[in-house]
């Protein structure tokens with residue numbers, strides 16, 4: 107079988123590095139054809155020397171010379187800048203694109219990859235949060251599959267395998283609840299970024315770890331589920347499941363519930379997106395039921411974790427509202443990591459930005475670009491107050 111050549115957008119991040127482990131585990135099946143990073147030249151160089159891709163891209167153009175010089179002795183093409191990031195996925199030699207960069211920055215390269223007809227393994231949930239409708243239209247027009255990498259959505263995708271034509275009653279997204287699951291409002295007012303960065307079950311990048319602590323990540327996953335699986339907001343339920351063993355569930359019209367379980371390891375959903383519809387033998391840890399004696403489930407508390415309610419509201423309002431929420435969240439998330447805002451202050455700024463930014467009911471790509479800039483500006487102003 108011909109090897110599948112994969113372009114990894116965001117190869118130095120948490121998903122990117124684990125994707126390279128998957129590729130390394132199946133050298134007969136996959137090859138890293140393109141590697142890209144935002145800023146981390148050192149790690150990108152190390153990866154390039156090990157995996158020998160056709161090309162590498164550093165998004166931050168200031169680091170071009172450093173990257174070029176470090177790879178000068180190898181026949182690897184070196185590019186820099188946001189445009190190069192978009193163009194490199196269009197190459198005929200690329201068979202699949204793993205979109206694993208962080209935040210809104212993932213939107214344009216992902217759109218380009220779809221237009222170039224490349225199947226997308228989607229880890230960058232912000233792409234669907236910001237512009238789900240547009241992405242779905244493009245994917246339909248160019249007949250490109252979007253394969254979820256987010257563990258919850260991969261679980262749902264696995265549950266839906268073989269169920270074509272069968273009605274979904276609801277999707278049950280599980281959430282660990284994060285490190286502050288049992289905190290009171292008084293405690294939440296004073297939690298620090300160091301505490302927020304300690305996720306109980308998953309090792310992830312800083313941005314998504316903060317989003318998990320604030321439950322914005324789960325809010326985004328609700329929006330992501332709507333676009334991936336074509337269900338209504340009221341058909342998506344979030345359940346707190348602190349053990350992170352059940353990765354999510356689907357309830358069908360006859361009342362049957364299917365779940366996908368496993369240890370929390372992102373390599374499995376990454377590999378499944380690469381190998382779908384097949385499963386490949388993997389060396390990852392296995393779930394030992396005798397060691398997870400209790401699996402518990404509880405309702406989320408949207409009074410303490412307001413972001414979850416804000417995401418549902420954005421979903422109900424539609425249009426560019428989720429784009430507004432995403433932009434405001436990227437601003438407050440970075441501000442929280444820089445000690446510029448309190449944990450609870452994040453939801454306040456997001457909510458106010460939702461009220462102030464201009465609502466567009468049927469946004470085009472240009473509207474999203476404008477909305478993103480406007481919402482960031484408003485959120486920044488609110489931070490200054």
Ligand code: MG
Pocket residue numbers: 256257258327
């Ligand atoms: Mg997830």
